[in-house]
Amino acid sequence: MPLKAVYASPLARTMETAAAVAAPHRLKVRPVELLEVEYGRWTDRPLRPLFKHKLWPVIQARPSLVRFPGGETIHQAQLRAVDAVEEVIARHRRDVAAVTHADVIKAVVAFYLGQPLDLFQRLVVSPASVTVLLLGDGTQPALVRFNDDGPLTADRFARPTPPRPRATKATNAKAATDG
Secondary structure (H helix, E strand, O other): OOOOEEEEOOOHHHHHHHHHHHHHHOOOEEEOHHHOOOOHHHOOOOHHHHOOOOOHHHHHHOHHHOEOOOOOEHHHHHHHHHHHHHHHHHHHOOOEEEEOOHHHHHHHHHHHHOOOHHHHHHOOOOOOOEEEEEOOOOOOOEEEEEEEOOOOOHHHHOOOOOOOOOOOHHHHHHHHHHO
């Protein structure tokens, strides 16, 4: 897929992945602070001990109600990430990659699909998968690929052709009498 720019969360893992995405296109990775959740005291901690924390079940069931200890809410992260995506779209219009972590991807997808944030845990994003949203072309946002970890060939990322309205006999008859 041709890319005009590659952005990434400034964390080391995302910058590494973004460098691999940018290299074949001879692009420089542009770090964007807004593409990450501020987990506060949970940052860089292993997940297994956090499963036992009293906030864990609430995060899974109603993430909009939780502020990470010393951090922010998923809703705050969602708004920041969507603002960052909108800024990138305004700059480039199309063919841009943004590399970040699953929670940010899920929150951004939920926003553009109009899905309540409390349902974002139903979305599954695997490491190194690709999610493609069509945005900023004057039409409704469209989710073209989600959690795609198959071959990344250009034909799999082609813009979908909008469905053409099908003519019915009544439409044809009306068109014949209007013209």
